[in-house]
Amino acid sequence: MTQRTLAEINAKIQAKQAVVWTVAELKVRVKEWGTARCTRTVDVITTGTFEPMEASGAMLNLGQTDPPIKLQRCWLDGVPAYTGFGAVDVVIGASQICEEEGTERGGGHVIAALIAGDTVTLKALGQSTDCYPRTTLETRIRKDTINQFYLYNPRNLYQNFIVGVNGGDRTLYTYLGPLLPQLGNAVYACTGALSPLLNDPDLRCVGIGTKVFLGGGVGYIAWEGTQHFPLQKRLPNRVPIGPAATVALIGDAQQMQSRWVRGCFFKHYGSSLYLGVGVPFPVLDEQVITACAVQDKDIVVPVMDFAIPRRVRPSFGLVSYAQLKSGRITINGTQVRTAPLASIAWSMEVAEILKSWIEQGEFTLTEPVAPLPTERVFLAQDGLE
Incomplete structure (x- = not known):
C-alpha cells in the first residue's frame, strides 16, 4: 500500500x-x-x-489621522462598516447593503472594488475623547493607501x-x-x-x-x-x-x-x-x-x-x-x-x-496545526419562552 x-x-x-x-x-x-x-x-x-x-468579509486598518480619530460609525461607498475593533480598524461584510435607496450594491462590491485597485469613498463619525478628539472624516481610499486589508x-x-x-x-x-x-x-x-x-x-x-x-x-x-x-x-x-x-x-x-x-x-x-x-x-x-x-x-x-x-x-x-x-x-x-x-x-x-x-x-502544502471538529452539533435559535 x-x-x-x-x-x-x-x-x-x-x-x-x-x-x-x-x-x-x-x-x-x-x-x-x-x-x-x-x-x-x-x-x-x-x-x-x-x-x-x-458569509465573507474584509478587515481594513485605515491608518490614523491628525488629529487622531476613534471611529464610531463608518460607511464605504455608502455601505455601513463595523468599527468596534479599535480606533481605525474597519470590518465590512459582503452581504451588508448600501443605505442609499434603490442602489443594488453592497459590501461584496466594495471589497471587489478595493481588490481591483479602485478608489472607494469613506465617511466616518468619531467618538470625541481626550486622546481621539477628531469627530468627522471624509476621504477616499485605495488598497495601497491603507495598512492591513485582508479577507x-x-x-x-x-x-x-x-x-x-x-x-x-x-x-x-x-x-x-x-x-x-x-x-x-x-x-x-x-x-x-x-x-x-x-x-x-x-x-x-x-x-x-x-x-x-x-x-x-x-x-x-x-x-x-x-x-x-x-x-x-x-x-x-x-x-x-x-x-x-x-x-x-x-x-x-x-x-x-x-x-x-x-x-x-x-x-x-x-x-x-x-x-x-x-x-x-x-x-x-x-x-x-x-x-x-x-x-x-x-x-x-x-x-x-x-x-x-x-x-x-x-x-x-x-x-x-x-x-x-x-x-x-x-x-x-x-x-x-x-x-x-x-x-x-x-x-x-x-x-x-x-x-x-x-x-x-x-505553492507548497501545509500540515494542519489542528483538525476541524467532526462532532459539532447544529443548534437552532427560537428565542426565550
Missing part, C-alpha cells in the same frame, strides 16, 4: 517533480487505472470552486447544500436568486463532485492551517466555519445528504485578483460576493484517491420548497448532481429546469491554476 508524508510531497514540489492532477482529471483516470495505480502515480489533487459566498470569511466552502424551488403562486426572491412559481425552476449552488469538501468528506486532508487558493492569492483555513455541521446524515460513501462541514478562510486581499473576487446582487434580497477558492489534497494514501473519485451520480442533495417560510422547509426528496447538471429534474411528475449559481468552468479553472502553481514549485 502506497504511503507518503507531506514532507516528501513538498520536497517533490520544491524540486518541480510533483505529479499534480485536478480532481476532474483524477475522476477520469481512476476509471481507467483504478485507485491503486492512481495512488502510486499522483502526489497532489487540486479542487476548486467559484460561487457566491455571502476574513466566517463561512465558506459548504460541504453540500440544497436545491431551491418554489411551489407557491408568486416569484420568490432568495439568496439563490429568483425562484419561479409553480416549480418554474430549481437553483443549486454547489458544484457537486468538483466541490472541494465533497472530495474530502471526513476532513482528512484539511484542517486549521491548510493553505488554499483564495481569490487569486494565498489564504488559509483559519477555523471551522459558522454553521459547521459534520454530523449531517451521510450516504455509505460518507458524502453528506445536505449542508454539512464549513470552513473559515483568511487571506491577504492586497495580493488577490479582481477576476476571482466579484461583487454581486440578488434582486430583492441583497448583496454577496463571488469568490474563487481552491484546495489541494496531498495523496498520502489510497483513501484520498477513493474519496476524490466520487461522481456526481453518487452525491445527492435535498430539494427544498421556499414557498413555506419556515426554518425546516418541506422537501421534495433527494436528487443527484448528475440529474441537476442534466438541466432538468422531475418533481411530483413535473419536469423542472435547473440552473447552477456556481460556474463549473471557472471552478475547474481555479483547480487548474492551483495545479500550475504547485507544478512550478510556487
Whole structure:
C-alpha cells in the first residue's frame, strides 16, 4: 500500500517533480487505472470552486489621522462598516447593503472594488475623547493607501447544500436568486463532485492551517466555519445528504485578483460576493484517491420548497448532481429546469491554476496545526419562552 508524508510531497514540489492532477482529471483516470495505480502515480489533487459566498468579509486598518480619530460609525461607498475593533480598524461584510435607496450594491462590491485597485469613498463619525478628539472624516481610499486589508470569511466552502424551488403562486426572491412559481425552476449552488469538501468528506486532508487558493492569492483555513455541521446524515460513501462541514478562510486581499473576487446582487434580497477558492489534497494514501473519485451520480442533495417560510422547509426528496447538471429534474411528475449559481468552468479553472502553481514549485502544502471538529452539533435559535 502506497504511503507518503507531506514532507516528501513538498520536497517533490520544491524540486518541480510533483505529479499534480485536478480532481476532474483524477475522476477520469481512476476509471481507467483504478485507485491503486492512481495512488502510486499522483502526489497532489487540486479542487476548486467559484460561487457566491455571502458569509465573507474584509478587515481594513485605515491608518490614523491628525488629529487622531476613534471611529464610531463608518460607511464605504455608502455601505455601513463595523468599527468596534479599535480606533481605525474597519470590518465590512459582503452581504451588508448600501443605505442609499434603490442602489443594488453592497459590501461584496466594495471589497471587489478595493481588490481591483479602485478608489472607494469613506465617511466616518468619531467618538470625541481626550486622546481621539477628531469627530468627522471624509476621504477616499485605495488598497495601497491603507495598512492591513485582508479577507476574513466566517463561512465558506459548504460541504453540500440544497436545491431551491418554489411551489407557491408568486416569484420568490432568495439568496439563490429568483425562484419561479409553480416549480418554474430549481437553483443549486454547489458544484457537486468538483466541490472541494465533497472530495474530502471526513476532513482528512484539511484542517486549521491548510493553505488554499483564495481569490487569486494565498489564504488559509483559519477555523471551522459558522454553521459547521459534520454530523449531517451521510450516504455509505460518507458524502453528506445536505449542508454539512464549513470552513473559515483568511487571506491577504492586497495580493488577490479582481477576476476571482466579484461583487454581486440578488434582486430583492441583497448583496454577496463571488469568490474563487481552491484546495489541494496531498495523496498520502489510497483513501484520498477513493474519496476524490466520487461522481456526481453518487452525491445527492435535498430539494427544498421556499414557498413555506419556515426554518425546516418541506422537501421534495433527494436528487443527484448528475440529474441537476442534466438541466432538468422531475418533481411530483413535473419536469423542472435547473440552473447552477456556481460556474463549473471557472471552478475547474481555479483547480487548474492551483495545479500550475504547485507544478512550478510556487505553492507548497501545509500540515494542519489542528483538525476541524467532526462532532459539532447544529443548534437552532427560537428565542426565550
